[in-house]
Amino acid sequence: MTFDAQAWLAEARSLIGETNVLTPNREEDLSAFVKDWRGKFQGPALAVLRPATTAEVQGLVRLAARAGVAIVPQGGNTGLCGASVPMTSGRQVVLQLGRMNKVRELDVRNNTVTVEAGYILQQLQELAASAGRLFPLSLGAEGSCQIGGNLATNAGGMQVLRYGNMRELVLGLEVVLPDGEVLDLLRALRKDNTGYDLKQLFIGSEGTLGIVTAATLKLFPLPTAETSAFAGVASLEDAISVLDVMRASMGDRFSAFELISHPALELVRQYFPDTPPLLEQDCAWYLLMKAADGGDGSALNDAMQAALMACMEQGTIKDVALASSLAQTQVLWDLRENVTHAQQMDGGNIKHDVALPISRLPAFVEGMLPELAHAFPGVRPIIYGHLGDGNLHFNVSAPDGVDAKAWQTRTDAVNKIIHDATVALRGSISAEHGVGQLKRDELLHYKTAIEMDVMHRIKKALDPQNLLNPGKVLNT
Amino acid sequence: MTFDAQAWLAEARSLIGETNVLTPNREEDLSAFVKDWRGKFQGPALAVLRPATTAEVQGLVRLAARAGVAIVPQGGNTGLCGASVPMTSGRQVVLQLGRMNKVRELDVRNNTVTVEAGYILQQLQELAASAGRLFPLSLGAEGSCQIGGNLATNAGGMQVLRYGNMRELVLGLEVVLPDGEVLDLLRALRKDNTGYDLKQLFIGSEGTLGIVTAATLKLFPLPTAETSAFAGVASLEDAISVLDVMRASMGDRFSAFELISHPALELVRQYFPDTPPLLEQDCAWYLLMKAADGGDGSALNDAMQAALMACMEQGTIKDVALASSLAQTQVLWDLRENVTHAQQMDGGNIKHDVALPISRLPAFVEGMLPELAHAFPGVRPIIYGHLGDGNLHFNVSAPDGVDAKAWQTRTDAVNKIIHDATVALRGSISAEHGVGQLKRDELLHYKTAIEMDVMHRIKKALDPQNLLNPGKVLNT
Numbered sequence: 001m002t003f004d005a006q007a008w009l010a011e012a013r014s015l016i017g018e019t020n021v022l023t024p025n026r027e028e029d030l031s032a033f034v035k036d037w038r039g040k041f042q043g044p045a046l047a048v049l050r051p052a053t054t055a056e057v058q059g060l061v062r063l064a065a066r067a068g069v070a071i072v073p074q075g076g077n078t079g080l081c082g083a084s085v086p087m088t089s090g091r092q093v094v095l096q097l098g099r100m101n102k103v104r105e106l107d108v109r110n111n112t113v114t115v116e117a118g119y120i121l122q123q124l125q126e127l128a129a130s131a132g133r134l135f136p137l138s139l140g141a142e143g144s145c146q147i148g149g150n151l152a153t154n155a156g157g158m159q160v161l162r163y164g165n166m167r168e169l170v171l172g173l174e175v176v177l178p179d180g181e182v183l184d185l186l187r188a189l190r191k192d193n194t195g196y197d198l199k200q201l202f203i204g205s206e207g208t209l210g211i212v213t214a215a216t217l218k219l220f221p222l223p224t225a226e227t228s229a230f231a232g233v234a235s236l237e238d239a240i241s242v243l244d245v246m247r248a249s250m251g252d253r254f255s256a257f258e259l260i261s262h263p264a265l266e267l268v269r270q271y272f273p274d275t276p277p278l279l280e281q282d283c284a285w286y287l288l289m290k291a292a293d294g295g296d297g298s299a300l301n302d303a304m305q306a307a308l309m310a311c312m313e314q315g316t317i318k319d320v321a322l323a324s325s326l327a328q329t330q331v332l333w334d335l336r337e338n339v340t341h342a343q344q345m346d347g348g349n350i351k352h353d354v355a356l357p358i359s360r361l362p363a364f365v366e367g368m369l370p371e372l373a374h375a376f377p378g379v380r381p382i383i384y385g386h387l388g389d390g391n392l393h394f395n396v397s398a399p400d401g402v403d404a405k406a407w408q409t410r411t412d413a414v415n416k417i418i419h420d421a422t423v424a425l426r427g428s429i430s431a432e433h434g435v436g437q438l439k440r441d442e443l444l445h446y447k448t449a450i451e452m453d454v455m456h457r458i459k460k461a462l463d464p465q466n467l468l469n470p471g472k473v474l475n476t
Numbered sequence: 477m478t479f480d481a482q483a484w485l486a487e488a489r490s491l492i493g494e495t496n497v498l499t500p501n502r503e504e505d506l507s508a509f510v511k512d513w514r515g516k517f518q519g520p521a522l523a524v525l526r527p528a529t530t531a532e533v534q535g536l537v538r539l540a541a542r543a544g545v546a547i548v549p550q551g552g553n554t555g556l557c558g559a560s561v562p563m564t565s566g567r568q569v570v571l572q573l574g575r576m577n578k579v580r581e582l583d584v585r586n587n588t589v590t591v592e593a594g595y596i597l598q599q600l601q602e603l604a605a606s607a608g609r610l611f612p613l614s615l616g617a618e619g620s621c622q623i624g625g626n627l628a629t630n631a632g633g634m635q636v637l638r639y640g641n642m643r644e645l646v647l648g649l650e651v652v653l654p655d656g657e658v659l660d661l662l663r664a665l666r667k668d669n670t671g672y673d674l675k676q677l678f679i680g681s682e683g684t685l686g687i688v689t690a691a692t693l694k695l696f697p698l699p700t701a702e703t704s705a706f707a708g709v710a711s712l713e714d715a716i717s718v719l720d721v722m723r724a725s726m727g728d729r730f731s732a733f734e735l736i737s738h739p740a741l742e743l744v745r746q747y748f749p750d751t752p753p754l755l756e757q758d759c760a761w762y763l764l765m766k767a768a769d770g771g772d773g774s775a776l777n778d779a780m781q782a783a784l785m786a787c788m789e790q791g792t793i794k795d796v797a798l799a800s801s802l803a804q805t806q807v808l809w810d811l812r813e814n815v816t817h818a819q820q821m822d823g824g825n826i827k828h829d830v831a832l833p834i835s836r837l838p839a840f841v842e843g844m845l846p847e848l849a850h851a852f853p854g855v856r857p858i859i860y861g862h863l864g865d866g867n868l869h870f871n872v873s874a875p876d877g878v879d880a881k882a883w884q885t886r887t888d889a890v891n892k893i894i895h896d897a898t899v900a901l902r903g904s905i906s907a908e909h910g911v912g913q914l915k916r917d918e919l920l921h922y923k924t925a926i927e928m929d930v931m932h933r934i935k936k937a938l939d940p941q942n943l944l945n946p947g948k949v950l951n952t
Contacts, residue, residue, distance in 0.1 A: 107833060107835050108835075109716060109720070109834060109835035110833040110834045110835040110836075110866070111834070112833065132724075153669065154669050154673075156667055156669075160666065160667065164644075165666075165667060167673070168640075168644060177926070177930070181926050182926070183924075183926050183927060183930060184924060184926075184927075185927070186902075187902060187904065188833040188902065189831045189832070189833065189866060189902075189903065189904050189907070190636065190831065190865040190866050190867070191632055191636065191641060191831045191862075191865050191866070191867045191904065191907035191908050192831055192904035192906075192907060193629065193630050193632075193680055193904070193906050193907065193908055193909065193910045193911070194904055194905060194906045194911060194915070194919060194922075194923070195681075195911055195919060195923070195927075195931055195949055195950070196677065196680070196681050196685075196930075196931050196934055196949075197630075197643070197676060197679070197680055198927065198930055198931065198934075200673060200676035200677070201672065201676070201677075201934075203673070204669055204671075204672070204673055205671075205672050209672075221720075221723045221724040221727060222724075223727070224724075240585060244585070244697075247697045247770075248608075248697040248698075248700075248770045249770040249771055250770065251697060251699070251728060251729060251768075251769055251770055252727060252728035252729075253727060253728075253729075292727075293727055294723075294724045294725040294726065294727055295725055295779070295782075299775065299779070303771070303775070306771075355665045355666065355667045355668055356665070357583060357586040357588065357664040357665065358585060358586045358587070359583050359584075359585035359586040360586075386667075389666040389667050390586070390665060390666050390667070391666070391667045426662075426663060426664065426665075427665065428663070428665050428667065428668035428669070428670055429670060430668075430669050430670045431665070431667040431668065431669065432667050432669055433669065434669045435669070435670060435671055439670070443670060443671060446670075447670070447671070448659075448660060450653075450657050450658070450659050450660075451659060451660075451661070451671075451674065454653070454659060454674055454938070455671055455672050455674065457937040457938065458672055458674075458677075458934070458937060460937065461933040461934060461936065461937035462930070462933065473671055473672075474671075
């Protein structure tokens with residue numbers, strides 16, 4: 001059966017309306033949908049489809065299934081691994097879920113909210129706050145990323161230490177399956193042991209098993225007091241000792257524990273020269289910490305100060321600055337965000353997003369630095385990340401004088417060194433960014449054949465026609 | 477091909493040793509393994525197999541697969557739904573994992589521990605405590621239930637409000653698949669987005685998809701201060717308001733929020749007459765609350781008292797007693813355990829384990845009480861449970877004068893009233909106890925055909941021969 005693209009598109013238009021089927025041949029600019037924001041991945045799309053309801057998604061999926069058209073589900077298209085843009089093989093459409101942006105139910109007393117996949121993360125944070133609640137997922141792209149994408153990639157970010165990844169924030173899902181059936185798992189329950197927990201399959205599977213159209217998410221009490229601190233330590237071992245002390249004394253009031261290496265801070269100072277001096281001495285590593293609680297802030301501040309003092313006495317913290325105003329707090333967290341921006345401005349770095357058992361991080365970093373220096377003389381590792389979760393963004397900037405483009409050609413060699421060491425210590429080569437196209441083939445190298453086989457069996461059980469996001473995560 | 481049981485057992489003996497293959501024809505007493513502790517479920521077993529290593533489990537699974545012998549994985553056999561004992565159909569062996577009880581790794585600095593499936597829950601709590609850590613899962617059977625069973629049933633218990641169900645406590649699993657391959661997912665990472673999170677499939681699947689042989693679990697700082705309180709409230713609405721206030725002011729220091737109805741307390745007083753009076757007035761409902769923290773107890777006590785006082789001022793708490801000693805704390809938590817014991821001694825009650833959105837619990841209970849009274853005049857609902865999780869043990873004791881056995885014959889009718897109302901409010905008919913044999917057929921009634929179909933597809937993808945715990949959870 002030959003495929004008549006025009007007839008197919010006409011059917012799609014009749015399902016979701018003329019203006020919601022964007023096609024390249026109308027000379028519409030599809031680049032926001034077919035190219036990722038870093039410009040690393042791009043593929044042709046037959047069309048970009050923008051349904052507004054679950055029923056419309058169902059109709060489109062059935063239409064695609066009949067014609068063997070592959071579907072690339074897409075949220076805010078802010079991912080780093082190319083999962084949300086088309087690949088060059090075969091007939092693909094982008095299913096852009098941004099018009100599915102309704103709040104279905106806010107149940108303050110149950111501490112839950114049900115929103116559609118296209119709802120923007122930051123809007124959800126604001127909606128929760130307006131009801132005196134916290135939706136804790138927090139990450140750089142929050143102004144444009146969508147809940148569906150956060151689910152598809154099991155997003156992490158700044159407060160995983162306290163609240164977990166996106167997976168831990170989900171109570172229920174509504175999913176359109178590859179055959180167009182709706183799997184209604186929209187439960188708002190803290191406990192439900194009635195058979196397999198199917199929603200887990202879809203979280204983090206990057207749109208390869210089903211299309212999430214709505215989710216019921218956990219809310220938390222909105223902290224009324226917050227305090228942040230910036231500390232310098234001499235070693236990663238000391239940093240981990242600090243984490244121990246802070247968690248033991250503050251429990252889950254302690255909500256963020258970020259690491260910034262001295263070279264990363266220097267890079268920020270280089271590109272953001274009005275970054276204020278924060279400590280009286282330079283240290284090898286810096287810690288950015290946050291605690292939050294109900295009540296007024298005085299008990300929280302006292303607890304934070306006492307715990308930091310204990311670390312000073314143990315000698316693990318060399319110097320510390322406590323933010324005593326909102327403005328000072330903002331300075332600290334801007335600094336954290338500026339690590340990312342400074343690297344972008346510096347150009348040419350090879351990014352890694354590894355996780356390790358926290359106990360093994362010091363040995364990992366101590367082994368990596370000389371190995372990289374030996375393999376690539378003059379190389380500049382820019383290390384920072386979510387130390388409380390064992391997650392490092394271990395980025396490697398070009399040696400001085402090496403141009404950005406030339407450095408990118410060494411990506412595979414740099415990856416191999418870092419990822420081999422990571423996996424040797426039973427770490428993960430993608431802590432929070434996912435797999436997408438970028439790490440798909442590396443996965444084959446680092447996972448066991450049995451694990452890959454079970455993943456393929458699950459894919460086949462749910463998507464036997466291989467219609468959903470083919471070529472992402474798995475080589476299907 | 478005819479099945480030669482004796483030859484098969486001889487092979488099993490050669491794999492794991494003579495003494496670890498228990499058979500009925502040797503007149504060994506297998507009742508502890510083939511019958512559940514409540515005496516509700518029982519089936520014949522060709523043998524009870526007690527392997528000591530993952531390799532032995534592999535060998536047995538392959539042996540079983542070749543001969544089409546079904547395997548019933550079993551931990552402490554403390555479940556309530558008959559998942560861990562054989563069914564009457566076909567050739568089944570019990571695979572008892574109690575000899576797999578080694579600690580593989582305790583990594584204090586990473587806050588993780590890796591133990592084998594047969595490790596006893598209480599031993600794990602003690603092991604963690606000896607390292608200054610908390611393993612938070614806590615439930616009535618902790619002295620004999622095993623980690624493998626806790627995983628298979630996604631166990632809940634007393635501290636879910638703060639620490640989540642067993643699922644939330646798992647970082648890694650080792651699983652023997654139905655074809656005898658070992659799926660090594662023993663990662664000790666807080667973040668790992670490298671493909672499908674396969675471990676989720678096995679947690680809560682009651683041994684129908686694979687045999688968990690070891691797990692890497694999260695540990696937490698060991699609280700150094702604890703405080704408990706017992707409060708009386710007039711209504712469930714007020715109880716939920718109390719929960720709001722306590723969580724808003726104490727955050728995750730607030731770790732347990734248990735509900736006991738007045739009739740449940742009266743039943744305890746009847747069977748445990750030296751239960752001390754706790755409050756000056758009777759109330760319709762009682763709340764048993766716990767908070768825990770690091771540091772010394774004074775700040776925690778102050779925070780607890782201030783929050784309780786705020787509830788008194790709002791009028792939601794009528795009367796409250798704060799435990800001021802360990803002995804008093806013990807009295808409160810014994811009382812909670814004695815609700816279960818008193819019902820056992822009272823005989824003849826029909827148990828339910830429902831979960832609802834917390835916001836809908838008041839309407840649910842207010843609707844149920846008159847409906848049950850109308851359908852079964854004189855009936856005595858004994859309601860208690862984990863209110864903080866929306867989980868009620870809504871048990872229904874026989875009307876006075878109706879004998880226990882006669883009352884049990886009404887089980888289906890009582891279940892139907894309670895479960896219909898639960899599902900109408902989008903609740904769960906098994907919050908923490910699982911499905912097993914007991915609720916398998918009810919599941920068909922309350923789940924959508926699509927959800928059941930996806931469960932069957934997963935089962936088929938992993939266990940095409942239907943060797944693992946057939947007839948549990950799914951009608952396979």
